[in-house]
Amino acid sequence: MSTALVTDLTIFVLALLVGIEVIGKVPATLHTPLMSAANSIHGIVLVGALLIGLTAHDAVGYILAFVAAFFAAANVVGGYVVTGRMLKMFRRKAAPPPVKEPQPAEAAGAPEQRESVRS
Amino acid sequence: MTTFTNSIQLVYVLAAACFVIGLHLMNSPATARRGNQVSTAGMVIAVVATLVLLIHEGTVTAVGWTVLIVGALLGSAVGLWSARTVQMTAMPQLVSMFNAVGGGAAALVAIYSYIHDESAPGGVLGSTTVFTVLDVLIGSVTFTGSLIAAGKLQGLITGSPVMIKGGRVINLALIVVALGSAAFMFTTASLPALLLVVLASLAFGVLMVLPIGGADMPVVISLLNAFTGTAVAMAGFVIQNWALIIAGALVGASGGILTKLMADAMNRSLANIMLGGFGTGDTAVAAVMAGDAQIRSIAADDAAIQLAYASKVIIVPGYGLAAAQAQHGVAELAALLEARGIEVSYAIHPVAGRMPGHMNVLLAEANVPYPQLKEMDEINPEFPRADVALVIGANDVTNPAARRPGTAISGMPILDVDQAQSIIVVKRSMGTGYAGIDNELYANPKTSMYFADAKKAVAEMTAAVKTLVG
Numbered sequence: 316m317s318t319a320l321v322t323d324l325t326i327f328v329l330a331l332l333v334g335i336e337v338i339g340k341v342p343a344t345l346h347t348p349l350m351s352a353a354n355s356i357h358g359i360v361l362v363g364a365l366l367i368g369l370t371a372h373d374a375v376g377y378i379l380a381f382v383a384a385f386f387a388a389a390n391v392v393g394g395y396v397v398t399g400r401m402l403k404m405f406r407r408k409a410a411p412p413p414v415k416e417p418q419p420a421e422a423a424g425a426p427e428q429r430e431s432v433r434s
Numbered sequence: 435m436t437t438f439t440n441s442i443q444l445v446y447v448l449a450a451a452c453f454v455i456g457l458h459l460m461n462s463p464a465t466a467r468r469g470n471q472v473s474t475a476g477m478v479i480a481v482v483a484t485l486v487l488l489i490h491e492g493t494v495t496a497v498g499w500t501v502l503i504v505g506a507l508l509g510s511a512v513g514l515w516s517a518r519t520v521q522m523t524a525m526p527q528l529v530s531m532f533n534a535v536g537g538g539a540a541a542l543v544a545i546y547s548y549i550h551d552e553s554a555p556g557g558v559l560g561s562t563t564v565f566t567v568l569d570v571l572i573g574s575v576t577f578t579g580s581l582i583a584a585g586k587l588q589g590l591i592t593g594s595p596v597m598i599k600g601g602r603v604i605n606l607a608l609i610v611v612a613l614g615s616a617a618f619m620f621t622t623a624s625l626p627a628l629l630l631v632v633l634a635s636l637a638f639g640v641l642m643v644l645p646i647g648g649a650d651m652p653v654v655i656s657l658l659n660a661f662t663g664t665a666v667a668m669a670g671f672v673i674q675n676w677a678l679i680i681a682g683a684l685v686g687a688s689g690g691i692l693t694k695l696m697a698d699a700m701n702r703s704l705a706n707i708m709l710g711g712f713g714t715g716d717t718a719v720a721a722v723m724a725g726d727a728q729i730r731s732i733a734a735d736d737a738a739i740q741l742a743y744a745s746k747v748i749i750v751p752g753y754g755l756a757a758a759q760a761q762h763g764v765a766e767l768a769a770l771l772e773a774r775g776i777e778v779s780y781a782i783h784p785v786a787g788r789m790p791g792h793m794n795v796l797l798a799e800a801n802v803p804y805p806q807l808k809e810m811d812e813i814n815p816e817f818p819r820a821d822v823a824l825v826i827g828a829n830d831v832t833n834p835a836a837r838r839p840g841t842a843i844s845g846m847p848i849l850d851v852d853q854a855q856s857i858i859v860v861k862r863s864m865g866t867g868y869a870g871i872d873n874e875l876y877a878n879p880k881t882s883m884y885f886a887d888a889k890k891a892v893a894e895m896t897a898a899v900k901t902l903v904g
Contacts, residue, residue: 338688346695347795356684359682362480366543379542389512392514396513
């Protein structure tokens with residue numbers, strides 16, 4: 316067993332314990348944003364995808380690099396954006412009515428429409 | 435390791451610290467947005483450091499740069515578009531898709547690393563192969579499993595359990611093939627063996643999720659989230675990268691905790707859920723109350739009177755509420771009641787939605803302030819003081835039958851709705867919930883049934899309250 320492996324395993328175990336400690340404190344209200352945030356964090360695999368480029372010099376390597384970069388980038392960008400979008404909705408007090416879109420005639424429009432306009 | 439690569443690893447540790455702090459800040463809705471920003475900053479740091487490393491090494495070919503940049507830009511565009519346009523009711527599908535691509539990318543990293551190592555003189559290092567195999571196994575299972583889960587949630591694949599004849603035998607065979615090929619890889623570096631592992635794992639992912647019913651999705655998504663994290667951590671071992679190891683471990687921990695919370699909230703073991711087919715058996719005890727029970731039906735006006743003259747109302751939302759798109763209407767009704775000085779809160783069962791915490795997001799989107807969203811343990815002692823409990827689209831999680839042994843839901847933690855002074859249940863029909871058993875709450879003398887679609891019922895009640903109080 317190499318020193319590098321021992322170091323890696325140590326880091327893994329400690330990170331696991333830190334994760335359990337930190338995430339155990341997240342309230343149930345935020346569990347969906349939490350999972351979405353965790354989702355964006357595992358988008359770190361983008362780093363691994365980029366590193367494929369270091370040694371990829373043939374068609375197979377390029378294809379794998381392309382697909383991995385595509386997957387990981389979708390994961391990372393989508394994850395962070397949607398987490399931010401969700402967290403923006405959590406308010407301590409209901410938003411005061413004037414904040415809602417001052418749409419001319421369609422003030423009574425469906426709430427779903429209002430949301431899609433806002434985002 | 436050179437000083438340069440060492441510094442890059444240190445930057446990765448900084449990025450990982452940002453992830454931990456970001457997750458820590460999610461312990462309160464007030465700081466959660468900042469947490470997401472800190473986490474994003476960590477990710478940007480890690481990606482920039484990687485690009486610096488790629489440039490410094492100078493071994494990336496022109497084609498290499500092109501595929502990486504085009505791939506990443508296309509992926510970013512797809513991710514951005516889906517994140518911007520997704521409906522909050524469809525969040526579980528999106529999370530599932532992100533699990534799929536994350537797990538898939540992690541598997542690809544290991545596959546590439548293996549192919550690359552195999553062509554190098556000296557073959558594959560044994561220690562690398564353990565993680566390679568685990569990464570490929572878990573990543574591939576996550577990839578197809580998550581796609582199937584997303585398909586079920588989106589309604590592309592039936593939400594009810596799909597039981598394939600001999601499915602368990604096939605699963606067992608796939609496990610044997612995957613582990614057998616993996617074992618062979620330890621003795622001889624072999625690309626076909628690796629491909630066999632990939633194919634068997636992909637097939638296993640499909641067969642693992644197909645037999646699981648729609649309402650078990652909170653557990654499945656959490657579990658697949660944990661899988662993805664683990665796969666990413668394994669990819670970190672394969673390419674000796676601390677950022678991947680730490681981030682993967684954090685996600686693995688998060689997914690693991692949520693899986694346990696969800697399974698506990700249903701009082702079912704993980705094995706029981708994964709073996710699937712819930713709601714297909716256990717019907718023997720079903721018809722306890724059918725005969726002599728008195729069901730009281732109620733109309734909008736009576737419901738409005740009860741609500742308008744209450745001093746404390748607890749709303750109990752279930753997935754039926756979201757399915758009927760009634761969350762905005764409920765928020766409006768609640769705001770109306772609050773304006774009359776009535777205390778309104780929401781009792782949210784952990785499995786009220788299709789993923790952990792889903793219902794909270796749906797209500798937050800409908801402009802419900804988060805202090806009104808109460809967890810089960812917090813709200814249960816408050817039910818006896820509530821004048822009205824308004825149950826909308828929730829069924830099994832309110833069934834008092836869970837308190838005694840011998841039913842399909844025995845032992846499942848429930849919301850103590852029956853303790854409220856009066857109960858109004860909005861429901862389309864007397865149909866049973868996911869567990870396939872009658873809800874004894876409906877026969878309770880304090881309960882009035884309001885038979886209507888959730889959205890329509892809420893609108894009618896709101897209108898009636900308005901007329902009533904002018």
